[in-house]
Amino acid sequence: MSEKLIIVTIDGPAGVGKSTVSKKVAAATGFTYLDTGAMYRAVGLFFQEASVDLDNISQVREKLDMIEIELFPATDEDSDVGVRLCGEDVSEAIRTPEMAMVASKVSAIPVVREVLTKIQREYGTRGRIVAEGRDTGTVVFPLAAYKFFLDAEPRERAERRFRQLKARGEEADYQELLRMTIERDNNDRNRLVAPLKQADDAVLIDTTALDVEEVVKQILAIVNG
């Protein structure tokens, strides 16, 4: 396979470390990092601001036709990918735990997935992509050369999100984060369209007892073969 077609997919549940690990793998390989979650968060923000009735599919379709999402690279490994929504920088607004819950709702709507999956695949045609999300290895890039599924205990993942928010100087309630983590897991795993699951040919890495560097090392050992 020519190198330009190599795509790495990293899927897994909320708070497991996909973004952190994916950015480091992309930096180490010189690949481009694709944060598919940021797209769903941006759609969620757009629908919320436009007071879209998520049960009104024709309204959802009409609003989807108006949306313009632009991702731009994170300034460093510790920052998130930037997002412009119809020209407005919403990079911070999409990163709240509340927006994650909204994203988890809109991501269950088939036409939303259809539109965003098409955009994600267009990114993929460039090759040399590290794509992270819930369905990048099962639906978006089923022929990806390397697929990984990261997992960890829900309490560990809520702990990680708690430490992340506190480190950013943000208010955080561990019990509420644990509740939201479990709710997002249920939404993502049980939806009818593109549910969160390990691709049959994905390498499972249980990160519960591993630190970030150990996870990145395991992935690079396989990708760099």
Ligand SMILES: Nc1ncnc2c1ncn2[C@@H]1O[C@H](COP(=O)(O)OP(=O)(O)OP(=O)(O)O)[C@@H](O)[C@H]1O
């Ligand atoms: N193996 C690990 N051990 C300890 N902390 C980790 C590990 N992996 C990631 N983290 C930390 O956990 C926090 C959440 O990681 P990250 O945002 O990458 O998760 P995510 O899977 O992208 O979450 P979401 O899907 O909700 O966006 C970050 O502060 C990150 O540094």
Ligand SMILES: Nc1ccn([C@@H]2O[C@H](COP(=O)(O)O)[C@@H](O)[C@H]2O)c(=O)n1
């Ligand atoms: N490929 C994806 C990526 C994300 N989602 C949904 O968006 C929510 C937010 O994603 P984060 O990775 O930024 O937390 C997530 O909870 C999913 O519901 C998706 O469905 N498919």
